[in-house]
Amino acid sequence: xxxxxxxxxxxxxxxxxxxxxxxxxxxxxxxxxxxxxxxxxxxxxxxxxxxxxxxxxxxxxxxxxxxxxxxxxxxxxxxxxxxxxxxxxxxxxxxxxxxxxxxxxxxxxxxxxxxxxxxxxxxxxxxxxxxxxxxxxxxxxxxxxxxxxxxxxxxxxxxxxxxxxxxxxxxxxxxxxxxxxxxxxxxxxxxxxxxxxxxxxxxxxxxxxxxxxxxxxxxxxxxxxxxxxxxxxxxxxxxxxxxxxxxxxxxxxxxxxxxxxxxxxxxxxxxxxxxxxxxxxxxxxxxxxxxxxxxxxxxxxxxxxxxxxxxxxxxxxxxxxxxxxxxxxxxxxxxxxxxxxxxxxxxxxxxxxxxxxxxxxxxxxxxxxxxxxxxxxxxxxxxxxxxxxxxxxxxxxxxxxxxxxxxxxxxxxxxxxxxxxxxxxxxxxxxxxxxxxxxxxxxxxxxxxxxxxxxxxxxxxxxxxxxxxxxxxxxxxxxxxxxxxxxxxxxxxxxxxxxxxxxxxxxxxxxxxxxxxxxxxxxxxxxxxxxxxxxxxxxxxxxxxxxxxxxxxxxxxxxxxxxxxxxxxxxxxxxxxxxxxxxxxxxxxxxxxxxxxxxxxxxxxxxxxxxxxxxxxxxxxxxxxxxxxxxxxxxxxxxxxxxxxxxxxxxx
Amino acid sequence: xxxxxxxxxxxxxxxxxxxxxxxxxxxxxxxxxxxxxxxxxxxxxxxxxxxxxxxxxxxxxxxxxxxxxxxxxxxxxxxxxxxxxxxxxxxxxxxxxxxxxxxxxxxxxxxxxxxxxxxxxxxxxxxxxxxxxxxxxxxxxxxxxxxxxxxxxxxxxxxxxxxxxxxxxxxxxxxxxxxxxxxxxxxxxxxxxxxxxxxxxxxxxxxxxxxx
Numbered sequence: 001x002x003x004x005x006x007x008x009x010x011x012x013x014x015x016x017x018x019x020x021x022x023x024x025x026x027x028x029x030x031x032x033x034x035x036x037x038x039x040x041x042x043x044x045x046x047x048x049x050x051x052x053x054x055x056x057x058x059x060x061x062x063x064x065x066x067x068x069x070x071x072x073x074x075x076x077x078x079x080x081x082x083x084x085x086x087x088x089x090x091x092x093x094x095x096x097x098x099x100x101x102x103x104x105x106x107x108x109x110x111x112x113x114x115x116x117x118x119x120x121x122x123x124x125x126x127x128x129x130x131x132x133x134x135x136x137x138x139x140x141x142x143x144x145x146x147x148x149x150x151x152x153x154x155x156x157x158x159x160x161x162x163x164x165x166x167x168x169x170x171x172x173x174x175x176x177x178x179x180x181x182x183x184x185x186x187x188x189x190x191x192x193x194x195x196x197x198x199x200x201x202x203x204x205x206x207x208x209x210x211x212x213x214x215x216x217x218x219x220x221x222x223x224x225x226x227x228x229x230x231x232x233x234x235x236x237x238x239x240x241x242x243x244x245x246x247x248x249x250x251x252x253x254x255x256x257x258x259x260x261x262x263x264x265x266x267x268x269x270x271x272x273x274x275x276x277x278x279x280x281x282x283x284x285x286x287x288x289x290x291x292x293x294x295x296x297x298x299x300x301x302x303x304x305x306x307x308x309x310x311x312x313x314x315x316x317x318x319x320x321x322x323x324x325x326x327x328x329x330x331x332x333x334x335x336x337x338x339x340x341x342x343x344x345x346x347x348x349x350x351x352x353x354x355x356x357x358x359x360x361x362x363x364x365x366x367x368x369x370x371x372x373x374x375x376x377x378x379x380x381x382x383x384x385x386x387x388x389x390x391x392x393x394x395x396x397x398x399x400x401x402x403x404x405x406x407x408x409x410x411x412x413x414x415x416x417x418x419x420x421x422x423x424x425x426x427x428x429x430x431x432x433x434x435x436x437x438x439x440x441x442x443x444x445x446x447x448x449x450x451x452x453x454x455x456x457x458x459x460x461x462x463x464x465x466x467x468x469x470x471x472x473x474x475x476x477x478x479x480x481x482x483x484x485x486x487x488x489x490x491x492x493x494x495x496x497x498x499x500x501x502x503x504x505x506x507x508x509x510x511x512x513x514x515x516x517x518x519x520x521x522x523x524x525x526x527x528x529x530x531x532x533x534x535x536x537x538x539x540x541x542x543x544x545x546x547x548x549x550x551x552x553x554x555x556x557x558x559x560x561x562x563x564x565x566x567x568x569x570x571x572x573x574x575x576x577x578x579x580x581x582x583x584x585x586x587x588x589x590x591x592x593x594x595x596x597x598x599x600x601x602x603x604x605x606x607x608x609x610x611x612x613x614x615x616x617x618x619x620x621x622x623x624x625x626x627x628x629x630x631x632x633x634x635x636x637x638x639x640x641x642x643x644x645x646x647x648x649x650x651x652x
Numbered sequence: 653x654x655x656x657x658x659x660x661x662x663x664x665x666x667x668x669x670x671x672x673x674x675x676x677x678x679x680x681x682x683x684x685x686x687x688x689x690x691x692x693x694x695x696x697x698x699x700x701x702x703x704x705x706x707x708x709x710x711x712x713x714x715x716x717x718x719x720x721x722x723x724x725x726x727x728x729x730x731x732x733x734x735x736x737x738x739x740x741x742x743x744x745x746x747x748x749x750x751x752x753x754x755x756x757x758x759x760x761x762x763x764x765x766x767x768x769x770x771x772x773x774x775x776x777x778x779x780x781x782x783x784x785x786x787x788x789x790x791x792x793x794x795x796x797x798x799x800x801x802x803x804x805x806x807x808x809x810x811x812x813x814x815x816x817x818x819x820x821x822x823x824x825x826x827x828x829x830x831x832x833x834x835x836x837x838x839x840x841x842x843x844x845x846x847x848x849x850x851x852x853x854x855x856x857x858x859x860x861x862x863x864x
Contacts, residue, residue, distance in 0.1 A: 171659065296697065314703045315700075315703055318696070318699050326692065333689070334679060336679075336685070337678060337680065374698070377698060377702045380702070381701045422789065509857050530791075609757070611754070615795060617756060
């Protein structure tokens with residue numbers, strides 16, 4: 001065989017696996033012998049791993065682009081008719097490639113962290129290298145021995161099986177990498193936390209170093225989750241964006257604990273409290289990322305995201321997971337006597353205690369999701385029938401907790417540290433409470449009766465006004481003090497404490513998101529009817545007329561397309577064209593939704609079924625304010641980016 | 653590998669073994685230590701156990717056991733259907749609902765399957781309408797057609813007896829009245845072939861209860 005890129009990539013991964021052992025061993029030797037050269041060698045090892053994995057990724061992408069179907073993975077997840085854009089993304093369209101991407105991102109982050117913090121964190125860097133290298137070893141061994149994307153197919157396939165058509169979508173191209181960047185991003189704070197535990201440097205330093213890493217990881221995870229929701233919304237065709245599927249839950253659980261960690265880290269930074277708690281939270285966050293990988297990749301749970309199952313692979317991931325969690329929590333337990341906070345909680349009415357409640361709520365929220373996700377497994381293990389836990393459980397249990405969290409989101413940033421006086425409470429919360437009650441009354445008057453919607457609006461009103469009043473007061477203060485206009489005062493106020501205001505922008509995004517979720521879940525209108533050309537359907541105030549049914553073809557699919565006119569009274573609103581597609585190679589049908597936006601709500605039409613006699617099953621929905629979900633997400637993202645790129649000051 | 657100047661070596665790092673342990677810092681087992689370790693062990697055991705299950709396989713608790721008998725009004729005219737009248741025949745019981753998207757997917761196959769075996773006097777096919785409104789069910793049947801009997805599961809008791817947790821689900825009962833096969837999800841692709849080429853013909857050829 002001539003020089004072959006795929007084999008080069010394969011060798012690169014094998015070398016990376018061996019180097020990860022060097023990355024573990026060299027810094028240990030360096031610490032033992034107090035010889036810095038070993039630690040430099042550790043750094044070289046992780047840097048080389050990164051470069052080798054970049055080569056491996058490159059060769060895999062090349063195999064996809066050159067349509068090398070002698071590679072089993074390429075043949076399984078792509079096809080010669082697959083458009084170029086999706087051909088690259090097919091790399092993470094399956095299990096083996098996803099893992100390669102996972103470990104590649106891990107090595108990229110690890111290398112960045114080692115070079116970035118090399119000068120400032122000399123004492124913890126060796127431990128960071130050890131922990132990260134051990135993690136990379138775990139994943140690289142899994143890739144080489146149990147899920148090798150470089151495996152050959154002899155003889156080569158004439159053509160590939162094609163990428164799952166549901167994954168042939170722009171949002172799906174970016175969704176897995178974002179999610180992995182989130183998961184893996186949390187490995188850096190985790191590794192610093194472990195470094196702090198191993199090295200005995202148990203102060204606040206690891207939190208300060210990793211603060212931006214945590215925010216970055218959180219941003220990636222949040223974006224990844226929202227993208228997944230967006231994809232589900234217009235690609236899966238059931239009109240919703242979140243189905244509480246085990247795989248969705250697997251990404252949501254680390255998000256919940258990661259968010260708790262993000263907040264409680266601030267308490268330790270400012271008040272040196274919650275030391276054990278923060279270590280516990282970050283270990284938990286990263287463990288949940290691994291558990292998510294385990295649940296998704298081992299086939300333990302039944303899910304609409306059907307991934308290949310293989311008990312051997314699952315067993316390996318379980319052993320890896322158990323090792324990581326045992327070492328991490330074990331070290332935490334052994335070290336816990338040294339981690340006692342010197343400061344006690346002064347008062348139950350204080351910002352510290354609000355943060356404590358925030359943490360408890362997030363953990364309880366995580367636990368409800370965890371229980372819902374694992375309940376079928378528990379029941380099955382006890383030898384009973386299979387069961388599934390669906391949205392009714394989550395709506396009943398999770399939603400009230402979420403509203404409680406939103407309420408705390410209003411209280412936390414405005415309540416005083418240590419002990420809030422009556423004066424502080426009155427000054428900051430009397431008006432917002434009035435606004436909240438006014439929102440409740442207005443909602444009642446408008447005829448809203450759903451407890452969730454009423455509670456949601458009251459809480460959103462309360463929190464929004466705390467944010468607005470907070471901004472308002474400081475804007476007026478700075479405008480008066482610097483004798484400038486209110487607009488200039490607003491910017492001064494923002495720049496003076498960008499970290500706080502950026503956080504409040506994110507909170508504001510959450511409020512928008514919550515309104516979007518409540519409105520589009522509770523006030524959704526849905527009709528499912530069978531229609532023939534010429535039939536009409538009344539959906540709320542809109543009339544949908546089925547004008548035509550014809551065949552259309554795309555690059556690698558053919559479809560039955562319905563042409564429908566949406567009118568309201570005499571007024572023409574839009575023409576919508578839902579499709580029932582069949583992808584050529586896999587013969588898989590997909591349902592392509594037609595979506596028309598009116599203000600910030602959407603009309604959503606799909607044809608889940610078209611029979612040969614020309615009868616189409618038409619599913620039409622009105623999702624009021626559904627764009628607020630994505631808009632809120634975008635505002636949250638802007639807040640986080642403002643937080644990441646704030647000017648450095650006071651060491652924060 | 654990189655032209656960047658090498659930063660200075662880190663100073664010697666205190667190893668955990670060197671850390672002095674003060675008297676008040678002595679390790680003491682606390683409640684949360686025990687709780688944490690116990691929950692971790694429980695979690696790992698659960699995951700380990702879960703590994704050996706096939707996520708798409710449905711437990712075979714009902715397979716090999718006598719099929720629960722049921723009776724109920726039919727969708728079309730409300731007359732009573734009673735399963736016990738069909739003892740000695742191979743019965744295919746299909747749970748469906750008009751709101752179920754996947755049921756539509758398999759409907760054509762159901763019709764084809766029925767046409768294949770309808771001439772065999774030992775074959776009976778019955779649909780169970782699950783958690784549905786009567787008018788919706790009737791409309792569905794008028795659109796898609798139903799040459800075989802359809803029974804309404806008025807109180808949901810039939811579905812509970814058969815352990816149905818979603819539709820469509822299909823059961824094949826042999827001539828002895830024992831459940832022989834359970835299909836979860838639409839009968840399409842290889843599942844359809846398995847039923848029509850292997851399972852149902854085999855059961856139809858097997859002797860009836862009188863012979864045993």
